[in-house]
Amino acid sequence: TTRVIAIANQKGGVGKTTTVVNLAAALSEKGLTVLVIDLDPQANATSGLGLQRQPGLSLYPVLTGAADVADIIQPTPYEGINIIPSELDLAGAEVEIARQENHLAVVRGVLDRVLTAGVFDYVLMDCPPSLGILMTSSLAAADGVVVTMQCEYYAMEGLSVITSLIDQLRTNGVNPGLRLEGILMTMFDGRTRLAADVVGEVRSHFGEAVYETVIPRNVRISEAPSFGQPVVFYDPSSRGAEAYRAFAAEFARRTPPG
Amino acid sequence: TTRVIAIANQKGGVGKTTTVVNLAAALSEKGLTVLVIDLDPQANATSGLGLQRQPGLSLYPVLTGAADVADIIQPTPYEGINIIPSELDLAGAEVEIARQENHLAVVRGVLDRVLTAGVFDYVLMDCPPSLGILMTSSLAAADGVVVTMQCEYYAMEGLSVITSLIDQLRTNGVNPGLRLEGILMTMFDGRTRLAADVVGEVRSHFGEAVYETVIPRNVRISEAPSFGQPVVFYDPSSRGAEAYRAFAAEFARRTPPG
Ligand SMILES: Nc1ncnc2c1ncn2[C@@H]1O[C@H](COP(=O)(O)OP(=O)(O)OP(=O)(O)O)[C@@H](O)[C@H]1O
Ligand SMILES: Nc1ncnc2c1ncn2[C@@H]1O[C@H](COP(=O)(O)OP(=O)(O)OP(=O)(O)O)[C@@H](O)[C@H]1O
Ligand SMILES: [Mg+2]
Numbered sequence: 053t054t055r056v057i058a059i060a061n062q063k064g065g066v067g068k069t070t071t072v073v074n075l076a077a078a079l080s081e082k083g084l085t086v087l088v089i090d091l092d093p094q095a096n097a098t099s100g101l102g103l104q105r106q107p108g109l110s111l112y113p114v115l116t117g118a119a120d121v122a123d124i125i126q127p128t129p130y131e132g133i134n135i136i137p138s139e140l141d142l143a144g145a146e147v148e149i150a151r152q153e154n155h156l157a158v159v160r161g162v163l164d165r166v167l168t169a170g171v172f173d174y175v176l177m178d179c180p181p182s183l184g185i186l187m188t189s190s191l192a193a194a195d196g197v198v199v200t201m202q203c204e205y206y207a208m209e210g211l212s213v214i215t216s217l218i219d220q221l222r223t224n225g226v227n228p229g230l231r232l233e234g235i236l237m238t239m240f241d242g243r244t245r246l247a248a249d250v251v252g253e254v255r256s257h258f259g260e261a262v263y264e265t266v267i268p269r270n271v272r273i274s275e276a277p278s279f280g281q282p283v284v285f286y287d288p289s290s291r292g293a294e295a296y297r298a299f300a301a302e303f304a305r306r307t308p309p310g
Numbered sequence: 311t312t313r314v315i316a317i318a319n320q321k322g323g324v325g326k327t328t329t330v331v332n333l334a335a336a337l338s339e340k341g342l343t344v345l346v347i348d349l350d351p352q353a354n355a356t357s358g359l360g361l362q363r364q365p366g367l368s369l370y371p372v373l374t375g376a377a378d379v380a381d382i383i384q385p386t387p388y389e390g391i392n393i394i395p396s397e398l399d400l401a402g403a404e405v406e407i408a409r410q411e412n413h414l415a416v417v418r419g420v421l422d423r424v425l426t427a428g429v430f431d432y433v434l435m436d437c438p439p440s441l442g443i444l445m446t447s448s449l450a451a452a453d454g455v456v457v458t459m460q461c462e463y464y465a466m467e468g469l470s471v472i473t474s475l476i477d478q479l480r481t482n483g484v485n486p487g488l489r490l491e492g493i494l495m496t497m498f499d500g501r502t503r504l505a506a507d508v509v510g511e512v513r514s515h516f517g518e519a520v521y522e523t524v525i526p527r528n529v530r531i532s533e534a535p536s537f538g539q540p541v542v543f544y545d546p547s548s549r550g551a552e553a554y555r556a557f558a559a560e561f562a563r564r565t566p567p568g
């Protein structure tokens with residue numbers, strides 16, 4: 053069976069897209085097949101995997117019924133990684149979903165055929181920085197959530213918002229199987245006390261839920277998107293690439309493919 | 311007259327809140343009076359100015375008509391700075407505004423009394439990382455927009471999205487006076503080529519619109535929010551505080567108080 057994982061956090065700029073793109077790359081290196089779904093109208097996961105935004109190629113026409121999901125899935129330059137790309141029209145998804153009955157089931161409804169076909173080992177959803185309906189409907193469609201978090205104060209303040217949203221969707225029956233797969237600390241800068249303090253605080257609150265692997269701040273990670281490549285392929289021996297490979301191994305151990 | 315400025319960018323984590331909080335602080339040091347409006351349900355500007363989130367204290371009850379805006383304005387610990395705070399209920403604003411007629415005029419409608427009373431020299435709106443209705447309705451209520459931008463690739467990719475949204479609101483008559491006040495480059499890391507490349511590229515595209523002042527990446531800036539203080543007060547002689555003071559001087563020159 054396919055594992056459907058949302059990478060989410062309503063706080064902006066905490067490494068969601070970077071994690072989706074590099075986790076997909078590192079999993080594909082191990083021979084696993086991944087479908088990335090770009091749920092952000094900014095379409096950063098789309099360009100981070102080497103594709104241009106194209107009008108009409110996003111989940112939006114699937115949500116309105118204008119297109120079939122099978123026609124929207126695109127290959128990427130990377131073996132084992134396919135994508136449902138994004139473009140600006142997706143910003144209209146919030147209003148579109150709100151119009152439909154039972155809006156929390158909308159994303160699950162359009163993806164069901166893909167998710168149950170068993171073609172992919174993993175589906176990774178790159179969520180926008182939001183608490184809106186597209187985000188909650190996507191969480192309702194997922195098996196689990198990886199929360200990425202910068203080692204900074206504002207990011208820590210917002211952590212309980214996303215973790216309680218996950219608990220709510222599980223306990224109110226919308227998605228009874230939804231799990232917090234783990235919390236990934238990113239952009240760790242070893243030279244500052246703040247980063248070490250934040251990691252210590254998050255580990256003391258969330259214990260085992262926090263992944264052992266911590267992603268360091270590494271300039272090669274932020275250079276890679278301008279070449280449309282995950283850092284894992286752009287600079288395979290960089291600290292960033294090694295950290296994301298270590299994360300993919302830990303992720304696959306804790307959330308094994310079906 | 312009061313100058314109403316939105317600090318906006320749909321890309322997450324690009325220094326919007328940090329700029330609102332520190333611009334407000336540096337302007338208040340010059341004897342000017344500022345009203346900060348926290349339009350993000352994450353309420354980072356609220357905590358960054360030393361206040362706790364409180365249920366019922368946000369623009370949300372004003373939008374639904376349950377409260378009067380004058381009752382929601384709170385003092386902060388800092389002389390010359392008042393705030394319309396935020397809390398999680400504000401996440402419901404999107405749906406609330408969408409229900410009303412002429413939703414682009416809703417934010418202007420509820421703020422009009424405050425904006426025309428002339429009590430404040432500046433109103434600074436901290437926008438959420440979004441392309442939703444609350445964000446566009448806020449832009450429709452502003453005189454000008456400061457766009458903050460990290461010196462990174464994904465942030466550069468999204469710049470044309472916010473600048474064309476501003477142009478659209480001006481040319482389609484929703485807000486004929488709306489100006490791009492300027493683009494502020496933040497989190498500049500002098501040790502990386504990427505940052506210098508991005509600044510060069512943005513200056514060549516947007517020319518004069520880019521502020522001379524560039525805010526460096528400075529750990530004191532990211533430490534300050536955990537003490538509920540702008541860096542301008544937390545560590546007045548830090549590179550971060552000096553950069554934001556220089557920015558406030560440049561901002562006040564280009565966008566003088568009424
Ligand atoms: N470990 C890292 N080291 C250095 N730079 C990083 C790292 N992780 C991410 N970045 C950079 O930081 C910025 C923010 O990361 P990213 O865009 O992945 O976050 P996000 O959570 O997806 O943002 P948004 O909320 O806008 O979707 C990007 O420019 C990215 O290249
Ligand atoms: N110049 C800087 N140097 C170092 N850290 C910074 C700087 N500016 C902002 N930060 C830190 O980077 C993070 C992102 O900044 P901030 O929260 O202000 O961005 P934002 O655009 O408001 O994010 P969001 O999109 O979630 O609203 C914060 O943790 C902040 O403390
Ligand atoms: Mg992203």
Ligand SMILES: [Mg+2]
Binds near residue numbers: 326327350354436438
């Ligand atoms: Mg913010």
